[in-house]
Amino acid sequence: GAVVSQHPSRVICKSGTSVKIECRSLDFQATTMFWYRQFPKQSLMLMATSNEGSKATYEQGVEKDKFLINHASLTLSTLTVTSAHPEDSSFYICSAGDLLTYEQYFGPGTRLTVT
Amino acid sequence: LAKTTQPISMDSYEGQEVNITCSHNNIATNDYITWYQQFPSQGPRFIIQGYKTKVTNEVASLFIPADRKSSTLSLPRVSLSDTAVYYCLVGERGGADGLTFGKGTHLIIQP
Secondary structure, eight states, rough: OOOEEEOOOEEEEEETTOEEEEEESSSSSEEEEEEEEEOTTTTOOEEEEEETTTTTOOOOOOOOEEEEEEETTTTTTEEESSSOOOOGGEEEEEEEETTTTTTTOOOOOOOEEEE | OOOBBOSSSSEEEETTOEEEEEEEETTOTTEEEEEEEEEETTTEEEEEEEEEEEEEEOEEEEETTTTTSSSEEESOOOGGGOOOOEEEEEEEEESSSSSOOOOOOOEEEEE
């Protein structure tokens, strides 16, 4: 199947700093990518839909000014957690939909810890 | 999106066949049923997708009755490495929309 990568795999940052997470589709072009967040022992929650060349669409309750999403190319979307706080510590997962195979491929996830 | 209901957890033993059932009473005509597997600290992995009757691939089978209000994921001869959380999702065929995950089923395989 198709491959989606994320970088970094884990990051620790101090409260108040910003962190950028990259999501890449390695062998297919993705006009749409998705960002999810998963807290310990909970399910994945969709945060936003990243559209290439246009603004992201955020789910209800997700602050767009805190979670900045940029989808500059057909293979790269970035999520920046601005002014991170300990409550933002979570597992962030991206995915990309392959419209040819109708499958959605997930990245390996990024573990963010804010101290 | 149709809501899904799955058992919170299941236990089985190596070499057994495991069947996980998912209820989706409000499934729409255009909806497909998709199952994902997730290991701790990893992204979900696609297992199988179907619309009706039976679908089989190299890792699992998916049984869907005629009314499509439920589905059963069948894992043949499980091993310890099949211990994971399994999610049943219902929605239009994947790719274009974000997915709504339920609580999933935590499958624990014992020796």
